[in-house]
Amino acid sequence: MSTLHLLAHSPFSDNRLDSCLPLLADDDGLLLTGDAVYALQPGSAALRALLQLPAGISINALQEDLLARGLSEYPQRVTAIDYATFVALCGHYSRVNSWL
Numbered sequence: 711m712s713t714l715h716l717l718a719h720s721p722f723s724d725n726r727l728d729s730c731l732p733l734l735a736d737d738d739g740l741l742l743t744g745d746a747v748y749a750l751q752p753g754s755a756a757l758r759a760l761l762q763l764p765a766g767i768s769i770n771a772l773q774e775d776l777l778a779r780g781l782s783e784y785p786q787r788v789t790a791i792d793y794a795t796f797v798a799l800c801g802h803y804s805r806v807n808s809w810l
Contacts, residue, residue, distance in 0.1 A: 747779055
């Protein structure tokens with residue numbers, strides 16, 4: 711069963727991202743929302759960790775949150791999505807796990 715993992719907290723303020731990454735399976739997805747999009751800052755350890763994930767794991771970021779935090783550049787591996795796509799992703803995966 712594939713899982714969509716939702717992260718909303720900055721990787722620089724707690725360890726949720728570090729806890730989540732080892733649990734991702736090949737068909738899982740990761741969605742960065744809120745301050746979690748700071749993981750995409752160029753040169754950060756968080757971004758390096760994300761880019762080392764297997765290709766079967768999709769990495770998405772909520773476009774509105776990227777724009778609100780001034781992150782206009784991010785790797786091609788990351789897909790910026792809108793709210794309608796967010797809802798569609800939740801229906802696509804067998805489970806949704808929010809890292810509160």
